[in-house]
Amino acid sequence: MTDPTDDAVSESPLAALHEQLGAKMIPFAGWRMPVQYSSIIKEHEAVRTSCGIFDISHMGQFFVEGEGATAWLNGMLSNDLSQLALDEGQYTFLLNPEGGVIDDLIVYRCEEERFFLVVNASKIEEDYDWLNQHLPKGVELANESKFWAAMAVQGPESPQVFAKLFGEEVELPKRNGYAAIDCEGELILVCRTGYTGEDGFEFFSATEMGSEWFQRFIDAGAEPCGLGARDSLRLEVCYPLNGSDLSAQRTPLQAGLGFFCKLDTEFIGRDALLKQKQEGLGERLVAIRYTGKGAPPRAHYLLCDEAGEELSELTSGVLSPTLREGIGMAYVPLTHAAVGTRVQVDVRGRKFPAEIVKKPFYKRA
Amino acid sequence: MSIPENYRYTSDHEWISVEGDVATVGITDHAQEELTDIVFVELPDVGRVCDAQEAVAVVESVKAASDIYAPLSGEILEGNEALESDPSLVNTAAHEDGWIFKIRLSDPSQLDSLMDAAAYAAHIGA
Numbered sequence: 001m002t003d004p005t006d007d008a009v010s011e012s013p014l015a016a017l018h019e020q021l022g023a024k025m026i027p028f029a030g031w032r033m034p035v036q037y038s039s040i041i042k043e044h045e046a047v048r049t050s051c052g053i054f055d056i057s058h059m060g061q062f063f064v065e066g067e068g069a070t071a072w073l074n075g076m077l078s079n080d081l082s083q084l085a086l087d088e089g090q091y092t093f094l095l096n097p098e099g100g101v102i103d104d105l106i107v108y109r110c111e112e113e114r115f116f117l118v119v120n121a122s123k124i125e126e127d128y129d130w131l132n133q134h135l136p137k138g139v140e141l142a143n144e145s146k147f148w149a150a151m152a153v154q155g156p157e158s159p160q161v162f163a164k165l166f167g168e169e170v171e172l173p174k175r176n177g178y179a180a181i182d183c184e185g186e187l188i189l190v191c192r193t194g195y196t197g198e199d200g201f202e203f204f205s206a207t208e209m210g211s212e213w214f215q216r217f218i219d220a221g222a223e224p225c226g227l228g229a230r231d232s233l234r235l236e237v238c239y240p241l242n243g244s245d246l247s248a249q250r251t252p253l254q255a256g257l258g259f260f261c262k263l264d265t266e267f268i269g270r271d272a273l274l275k276q277k278q279e280g281l282g283e284r285l286v287a288i289r290y291t292g293k294g295a296p297p298r299a300h301y302l303l304c305d306e307a308g309e310e311l312s313e314l315t316s317g318v319l320s321p322t323l324r325e326g327i328g329m330a331y332v333p334l335t336h337a338a339v340g341t342r343v344q345v346d347v348r349g350r351k352f353p354a355e356i357v358k359k360p361f362y363k364r365a
Numbered sequence: 366m367s368i369p370e371n372y373r374y375t376s377d378h379e380w381i382s383v384e385g386d387v388a389t390v391g392i393t394d395h396a397q398e399e400l401t402d403i404v405f406v407e408l409p410d411v412g413r414v415c416d417a418q419e420a421v422a423v424v425e426s427v428k429a430a431s432d433i434y435a436p437l438s439g440e441i442l443e444g445n446e447a448l449e450s451d452p453s454l455v456n457t458a459a460h461e462d463g464w465i466f467k468i469r470l471s472d473p474s475q476l477d478s479l480m481d482a483a484a485y486a487a488h489i490g491a
Contacts, residue, residue, distance in 0.1 A: 035428060036401065036428070038401075039401045039402050040401065040402055040426070040428060041402045041404075041427060228427055228428045293449075294405075295405050295423070295425060296404060296405055296427070296430070298430070318427065319404045319405065319427060321427070348407070348423065350407075
């Protein structure tokens with residue numbers, strides 16, 4: 001029972017409110033963020049059955065605009081921006097020339113030639129530098145991360161929570177949609193996206209207004225939730241965590257996310273992906289589920305085949321609050337990637353039987 | 366939060382209740398509150414002979430695994446098998462049914478080196 005080393009440099013603009021709400025704070029990606037308020041399991045269940053709210057102010061916000069923005073950005077990102085209608089968003093990758101993942105992000109089209117990007121906290125600088133290095137004349141790239149507080153309101157009852165605050169006249173954008181809303185002179189951004197597998201939206205306000213909004217959502221029925229529940233929720237639906245399930249050494253094809261790489265468009269990393277597609281993936285990110293009770297699987301635990309030979313290590317793992325069984329993901333050789341393949345997870349020298357299962361572990365009704 | 370008067374405590378937030386030379390060990394109410402949601406307990410091997418401060422068991426919450434140490438040297442007599450089917454007993458009854466293991470102390474006089482309830486209360490700032 002020791003406290004993790006506190007190497008955080010940034011404080012969420014909502015930090016004082018979190019402390020007031022009784023949150024337990026931990027360092028994460030250079031930030032001090034709430035890991036839980038009451039209980040990770042309760043918070044997880046609130047999102048699955050009603051509504052929860054997460055502070056995601058650590059995430060980064062970029063805007064790209066100018067003539068040629070669409071064409072340029074489409075050459076930087078793996079998905080096809082030309083398919084985006086106005087006020088629509090898509091999940092996409094920023095890849096290195098080898099096809100490895102620099103970051104996974106969501107890009108929204110706010111205007112014909114203006115885009116809003118939401119990127120991972122730990123990658124803000126790297127993404128910005130990479131994009132900036134390739135920036136053509138006439139296109140502007142702005143890192144506005146400091147100016148925005150961000151929160152995710154998630155769960156089947158999130159539309160009702162939204163309606164309570166905004167009434168009937170302001171409509172929640174449709175799935176993957178984006179809306180810039182003038183709220184009595186205050187600009188807020190609302191995106192119908194999330195990281196939990198439930199209906200919900202992500203909400204952006206001016207930094208100094210963040211705590212007020214967070215409290216308003218709580219008063220409207222959202223349960224405050226921390227990074228602990230965020231991790232178990234996203235893993236149940238097999239959403240990858242960059243730095244764990246995604247890395248600069250592995251491609252989205254190996255991660256099973258080829259759908260978000262439109263190989264008929266030109267983008268950095270495309271040639272490497274085409275080559276890999278032709279030569280073979282070598283390994284794949286698979287979903288692993290315990291076949292019985294056992295110690296919770298966690299990232300970096302060894303994964304072994306049925307005979308006990310080491311295969312790889314887990315990239316993520318948790319005792320699923322919904323399934324009440326151990327779940328995880330790992331890159332395994334294609335010979336062991338088929339659904340139904342029996343494997344074992346090594347926890348402190350004890351091996352727990354598990355099998356490769358179809359993704360995701362959980363799908364909302 | 367409760368801190369029973371008749372128990373001894375370690376700075377690692379374990380409680381010790383002694384009868385003769387047999388000590389029952391668990392984690393404190395304060396510790397379970399900090400950990401929340403205990404989802405798994407790995408019990409020590411019965412018959413294991415261990416030194417004081419040796420990690421012998423593991424208590425796991427959703428987020429983290431925490432080692433549980435032998436508070437004093439001795440031999441493990443028993444693990445609380447009820448925790449295998451219901452690890453949340455550590456949350457709901459940390460000082461009673463949520464006990465983790467029993468150990469036969471090699472030198473019961475070492476008990477004096479552990480904190481009493483008042484000292485533990487001060488330790489956690491209660």
